[in-house]
Amino acid sequence: DAKTTQPPSMDCAEGRAANLPCNHSTISGNEYVYWYRQIHSQGPQYIIHGLKNNETNEMASLIITEDRKSSTLILPHATLRDTAVYYCIVRVAGDSNYQLIWGAGTKLIIKP
């Protein structure tokens, strides 16, 4: 079973920031939080990951709460092409078992 919970769907206006929440209340100290997205009929795309510090890259920002029980993925200026299913996944750092457990994700719809 997935170790994360996400809302099934969200809407966001084009040009606004999209904030996608994820709960991972049972996360262990050595588990990273990963975010992927899957645009319709394509393979998943890696977005970002983090352990406890907030992270930012060219695609998004990841905000992890101090207790690490939840996180938020932020797409600062959403475009129509950001419409996709977004998956939040936890994985043990350095684990030789690279398997990712996929939940249902959040279907994000960007509206013009």
Place this chain on the structure above:
Amino acid sequence: GAVVSQHPSRVICKSGTSVKIECRSLDFQATTMFWYRQFPKQSLMLMATSNEGSKATYEQGVEKDKFLINHASLTLSTLTVTSAHPEDSSFYICSAIGSEGAQETQYFGPGTRLLVL
């Protein structure tokens, strides 16, 4: 970021024929690759883990004789669906382990849509 390709992107075949799908890591070497299957409106389901130079490890319920995996080099893994039937129609996706900074990360191919008539 690391790039993974798949070929073909889509294939239509007759029932009873075999179909081979290729997965390549284009700019990095991958000792481990994964094969997933995804049915409409469902999440990804891991089928098997492919290790270069050794036998693949299959998930429970996945027939190894039906889904043949070969990982002959550090940049190529193949999945062959043998004697395909309509229920094998699905979206097949591979991934490869690459490095994102100090942390190894799975990078995914674009997927192959298989339709068995």
